[in-house]
Amino acid sequence: MHELSICYGLMDQVERIAAEQRAVKVVEIVLRIGPLSGVEPQLLAHAFPVAAAGGIAEDAELVIEDMPLRVYCEACDAESEAAPNRLLCGHCGGFYTRVVSGDEMLLARLELEREEEAAIGGSNNTTEDTENTEKTA
Numbered sequence: 001m002h003e004l005s006i007c008y009g010l011m012d013q014v015e016r017i018a019a020e021q022r023a024v025k026v027v028e029i030v031l032r033i034g035p036l037s038g039v040e041p042q043l044l045a046h047a048f049p050v051a052a053a054g055g056i057a058e059d060a061e062l063v064i065e066d067m068p069l070r071v072y073c074e075a076c077d078a079e080s081e082a083a084p085n086r087l088l089c090g091h092c093g094g095f096y097t098r099v100v101s102g103d104e105m106l107l108a109r110l111e112l113e114r115e116e117e118a119a120i121g122g123s124n125n126t127t128e129d130t131e132n133t134e135k136t137a
């Protein structure tokens, strides 16, 4: 299953970042999936618990956001949003376009719980957001 191997790749990335940040737990994972990435968000959501089982992100919530599809037009040097089945320039209608975003899956954000916070305990849910724009697929 394609989505499962993507999930395992994602877990590697998440665990690496969590280790760098000395996190003990991953609270939330926010992904952005482009319409041309070839990744089916629903299948990915199903595969996630399997890939995350036993790892640091076992109890993490997976949030999947849509990434807009954008194309760059060679003819008029403009960028515009396009439909996945119609990669035309939004300005001149030309078809000499190339995709600038929307053909990948991005790990957009990680919410982590750190060791010190876990040790201090308490009910306050102090977590740190990690901005991350590394490409995953």
Ligand SMILES: [Zn+2]
Pocket: 073, 074, 075, 076, 077, 078, 089, 090, 091, 092, 093, 094
């Ligand atoms: Zn154009």
